[in-house]
Amino acid sequence: MSASPFRRLFVAAGLLAAAALPAAWAQGAAYPSRPVTVIVPFAAGGSVDAAARMVLQKVSERLKQPVVIENVAGAAGTIGTLRAVRSPADGYTLLFAVASPINVAPLVSPGLVKYESLRDLAPIAQVATSPFVLVGSPQVAATGTTQMLELARQQPGKLSYGTDGVGTSMHVTASLIEQQAGVQLMHVPYRSGPQVLTELASGLIDLAVMPVTLAQPFIKDGKVKAYGVTSRQRWGSLPEVPALAESPALKNVDVESWYGLFAPAQTDAALVERIAREVAAAMADADLQRRMLEAGLKPLVQGPAAFAATLKAERTSLGAVVAKAGIKAE
Incomplete structure (x- = not known):
């Protein structure tokens, strides 16, 4: 017995509907196959x-x-x-x-x-x-954030800081710190964060704004000084490092x-x-x-x-x- 015209129409409509399913959905159902x-x-x-x-x-x-x-x-x-x-x-x-x-x-x-x-x-x-952390070379005399900022005010544009390039998150965060504290620092852009930390530990630059994940081994090994993290509160993996917001001049800093x-x-x-x-x-x-x-x-x-x-x-x-x-x- 042949199928009725209505049954043939129903089957054809079903096939058309299946063909109309987005290709990406079909991929997603079996995703990933490679x-x-x-x-x-x-x-x-x-x-x-x-x-x-x-x-x-x-x-x-x-x-x-x-x-x-x-x-x-x-x-x-x-x-x-x-x-x-x-x-x-x-x-x-x-x-x-x-x-x-x-x-x-x-x-x-x-x-x-x-x-x-x-x-x-x-x-x-x-x-x-994760926040950034403001770190300093062992050669910088300032031991805390307030002292470091005072040193920067006394010598506008002299203290240098490194980041991983012009216009990166590290650069913008450092600019925010300058704005909040009312200080002027000298930006030294590098190609990568690890390069910045090596130069900082060697005393070739004074300061750096680095991701906590990258800087904390250098901090824990005593190769660089940690002035403060940019999160509102102290950070769990560096509990001994203050938040920059603990310093009156940087009380509004809150960057993660x-x-x-x-x-x-x-x-x-x-x-x-x-x-x-x-x-x-x-x-x-x-x-x-x-x-x-x-x-x-x-x-x-x-x-x-x-x-x-x-x-x-x-x-x-x-x-x-x-x-x-x-x-x-x-």
Whole structure:
């Protein structure tokens, strides 16, 4: 017996509906079927690279596929970020980044940055925060923050400080410290954070604003002095180091850098949510949380919507600091 016209019509309609399902959803259902590449837009061995490797190891276990980290350093993280923006939006090339290439570079280098991160990237998850720490060379006479600031006031523009480049998060944070304290320091940009710490320990520069994750081994080994962390309260992995906000001149300093995962903007929303769920599950691992805390990172999971809101708010607040300091990297 042949099928009725109505049955044939029903079957045909069902096939058309199935064919109309977004291709990305179909990919997401079986995702991932091969290794995933995550671009880290900074050199291996830095704070962003270290955080990425800790987190993505657990994400790889959840996905049951290798997660391959590709370090694409240069131009304050913008070269690697641009590569991620231009990658296929299929979930197989992601970006692990911090504020420098996402929210700082578009403000300080609008003519050079060839992407608009809030439009061209899809936030997947924020995974951690960590403050910066103001550190000094052993040769600097000042033993505390107040004394160091007084020394800077007596010699405007003489005390030098290093960061990982013009227009990076470290540079903007140092400018905020200058603004709050009413001091003028001399900026010495380097290519990477590890290079800054080596030069600082050798006495070639006076001060530096560094991520806690990168600086704390130097602090604990007595190679550099720690004046204070930029978080509102003292930080768990460096309990003996005061918060800069404990000094009256810097009472309003409250800066914590975020670490997060992104996809190209056109990645299907269902796939973004799928990856976000796997990241959240990976972040619940007690051993990962312990290792992150020991490294100076505070685990903090935000999903796509909350992370997007955080980025928009940060862009506004950073814009005010950059405009007041007149920071330009062009």
